[in-house]
Amino acid sequence: MEYLLQANNVSKSFGEFKALNNVTIQVPKGSVFGLLGPNGAGKTTLIRIINQITMPDTGNVILDGEPLRPDHIQNIGYLPEERGLYKSMKVGEQCVYLAQLKGLTANEARKRLMYWFERLEIGDWWNKKIQELSKGQAQKIQFIVTVMHNPKLLIFDEPFSGFDPINANLIKDEILKLRDDGATVIFSTHRMESVEEMCDHIALIHKSNKILDGKLLDIKKAYQSNTFEVGLLTDNKEAVSAALKEKFEITPTTFKSINDELQYKVKIPQTHSANDLVSFLTSYGQLNHFVEVIPSANDIFIETVQKN
Amino acid sequence: MNHLPLIIKREYLNKVRNKSFIIMTFLSPLIFVGIFALVGYLSSVNNDNVRNISVYDESGMFINSFEDTETVKYKILTSGTLDEAKKVTENDKSYGLLHIPKTENLVQLANATTFYSEESPAISVMNKMERTIETKVNNARLKQANIDAEKIKELRVDLEIKQESFAGERTSEVGSIAKLIFGGAAGYLLFMFIIIYGNMIMRSVIEEKTSRIVEVIISSVKPIKLLLGKIIGTSLAGVTQFVAWVILIGVLSSVVALVFGIDPGAMQGQQQEMLLQSQGVESGSPDFMLQVMDAYNSLPLVNLIVMFLLFFIGGYLLYASLYAAIGAAVDSETDTQQFMMPILMPLILAVYVGFFTVIENPHGTVSQVFSYIPFTSPVVMLMRIPFGVPVWQQILSVVILFVTFIGIVWFAAKIYRVGILMYGKKASYKEIAKWLKY
Structure with a gap:
């Protein structure tokens, strides 16, 4: 696989505190890479190292096959968690300034701004000051500033905070479109449902160490526990429960249903297959509900962090 | 890719377009000139009042001695008693009644003369009357002793010791005062500049932190x-404002002078005279202007200008980076207090040393030491230079200043780099x- 970004054995200490301990991540080209971890795990430090805001004590970062250089910042778009804009500066002027800092000419910046303003339905804000905008409007400007120089690598730290659901969706679609157009996205968030929706790779950092990484699907497979949620319509609930308990590991569960069913989560041991469970159940009554329990990103996150 | 011009341009435009900056640029000279005009106007109104003074002269010696002036008119009373006169x-x-009693001898007369008035009289009026009586009485006493007053005046010698350095430079007391004004103005200017625009830099750093754009x-x-x-960027905005102030104050004061007929030169002249009189120099003396010109010509002007620029830039940048570091270390302006003291102390110390020690002895040990310490040298050395400081001392001081400056910028940049990303930490x-160490 071709990687756009590789951080190799990166360590960073602040005084006594070790913020990152020998962390290695590999971000495949064209992917949406979820950088996950509890608060204070070291995600922001790693992101700042990639942005050359802080320097690593040891280890190195490779961007598109080359060790990180100062001029690489033009290839990176970064939306920090702690973000803001100059409040008393006009929208247009400010965007042009920030784009110039990323290496665009003023004219080019203006042209691209026109495109983005139209795209995100930003009308006549050009001469408004940031302090006159609502929080959501300012966040839109912030998003444009992050992406307008067409960077190869986009880093979003909690990109949806401050957006209402409609605008969050709009931004989500824009991020996915940028990915489709060839950008690679690193995505750091605590909102596991958006990880589920958007990420194809993830890395989990906990207490300065990387404790998990890989393709989200592969990780899910690894965390798969061969458990099924079943709903069985039967007259003799006690007898069925007893028989089930004998052969399988069961835990009571509830799910929405219009019938009064026997509801269980059933874990199938290695010696049996799902088909065995189905034939076992159908012999006792009518099988209304049979769903494999797939671990959610949320489950994986909690389980892995608690285990460590 | 060079970001620096972009950043400078933004900072400059941001400051210059700021509403309060614009208002201050135009308002300050207005207030400044306004206050001067007001003071000038008030003092002229004050003096316009004609004071009528009655003189009840029982001795009869002073009938023709009191001469009316524009502001004081005398009225001689000859008949009646003191109570009637009152x-x-x-x-x-x-305005009041001056009573000169009839006495046995002149000493008693001098001691018994009294001025009656409702309020305590102006010092200038009292002085004038005292002088008049004194001269008359003294002359009379000289006459009694058979001494010719004219002769004494003739024989008197006015002495002023000429000053000259070993290198042959002539100076005078007037020259010293001129140098003092030059050096003092330069040092004070730097002091004000640092405080005003250092604070502006600090606020701008804090703003970037609180708006989270950093x-x-x-x-x-x-x-x-x-x-x-x-x-x-901020310094350029500062220079712009300073230049605007100088021009505006110049234009405004000329306008005020034309409209109100106040001669700003006259007011300055009065002040100068007061200063000179306190130094025992009479401005009336014919060679006064000559001395001022002399002092001006003997000022090491090229030296002064070059050093002014060097010390100004060095001193300002030194303090400006400290202000920036403070801005980066705190979360809001209210937290800056504890860090401001260590910055302001050396600055204030420098101004005090400048105005007290340097004036007393420009080349004394204290003056010399403080003109090497980089935190005080810009102000103190600028005040010393007009009095003639050896070039090697100046160069040494500038070198120390710039070496320290580089160290401080390194130190400030470290604090800045870490501080701007620290939120909520006190x-x-x-x-x-x-x-x-990070």
């Missing part, structure tokens, strides 16, 4: 560039010392 004066609403910016530029751009000196 009553007349009071009814007249005169991380966005430093993902594009190095913190040191942002720091330098901010300092240079910065203490201990905490900041830790940042230096």
Whole structure:
């Protein structure tokens, strides 16, 4: 696989505190890479190292096959968690300034701004000051500033905070479109449902160490526990429960249903297959509900962090 | 790719377009000139009042001695008693009554003369009357002793010791005062500049921190560039404002002078005269102007201008980077207090040393030591230079200043780099010392 970004054995200490301990991540080209971890795990430090805001004590970062250089910042778009804009500066002027800092000419910046303003339905804000905008409007400007120089690598730290659901969706679609157009996205968030929706790779950092990484699907497979949620319509609930308990590991569960069913989560041991469970159940009554329990990103996150 | 000009331009335009900056630029000269005009106007109104003074001269010696002036008119009373004279004066609403009694001898007369008035009289009026009586009495006493007053006047010698350095430079007391004004103005200007625009830099750093834009910016530029751009941009705005002030004050005061007929030169002249009189120099003396010209010509002008620029830039940048570091270390302006003292102390000390020690002895040990310490040298050395400081001393001081400046910028940049990304942490000196190791 071709990687756009590789951080190799990166360590960073602040005084006594070790913020990152020998962390290695590999971000495949064209992917949406979820950088996950509890608060204070070291995600922001790693992101700042990639942005050359802080320097690593040891280890190195490779961007598109080359060790990180100062001029690489033009290839990176970064939306920090702690973000803001100059409040008393006009929208247009400010965007042009920030784009110039990323290496665009003023004219080019203006042209691209026109495109983005139209795209995100930003009308006549050009001469408004940031302090006159609502929080959501300012966040839109912030998003444009992050992406307008067409960077190869986009880093979003909690990109949806401050957006209402409609605008969050709009931004989500824009991020996915940028990915489709060839950008690679690193995505750091605590909102596991958006990880589920958007990420194809993830890395989990906990207490300065990387404790998990890989393709989200592969990780899910690894965390798969061969458990099924079943709903069985039967007259003799006690007898069925007893028989089930004998052969399988069961835990009571509830799910929405219009019938009064026997509801269980059933874990199938290695010696049996799902088909065995189905034939076992159908012999006792009518099988209304049979769903494999797939671990959610949320489950994986909690389980892995608690285990460590 | 060079970001520095971009940052400087933004900082400059941002400051210059700021509403309160514009208002201050135009309002300050207005207030300044306004106050001067007001003071000038008030003092002229004050003096316009004609004071009528009754003189009840029982001795009869002073009938023709009191001469009316524009502001003081005398009225000689000859008949009646003292009580009557008092009553007349009071009814007249005169300024007061001067009573000169008839006495045995002149010494008693001098001691018994009294001025009656409703309020305590102006010092200038009292002085004038005292002088008049004194001269008359003294002359009379000289006459009694058979001494010719004219002769004494003729024989008197006015002495002023001429000053000359071993190198042959002539100076005078007037020259010293001129040098003092030059050096003092330069030092004080720098002091004001540092305080006004240092604070402006600090606020601008805090603003970037509180608006949370700083991380966005430093993902594009190095913190040191942002720091330098901010300092240079703000300084240019400061220079702009200063120049605007000088021009506006010049124009406004000429306008005020034309409209109100107040001669600003006259007011300055009065002040100068007061200063000179306190030094025992009479401005009336014909060679006064010559001395001033002399002093001006003997000022090491080229030296002064070159050194002024060097010390101004060095001293300002030194303090400006400290202000920026403070801005980076705190979360809001209210937290800056504990860090301001250590910055202001040396500055204030420098001004005090300048105005007290340097005036007393420009080349004394204290003056010399403080003109090498980089935190005080810009102000103190600028005040010393007009009195003639050996070139090697000046160069040494400038070198120390710039070496320290580089060290301080390094130190400030470290604090800045770490501080701008620290939120919510209450910065203490201990905490900041830790940042230096990151």
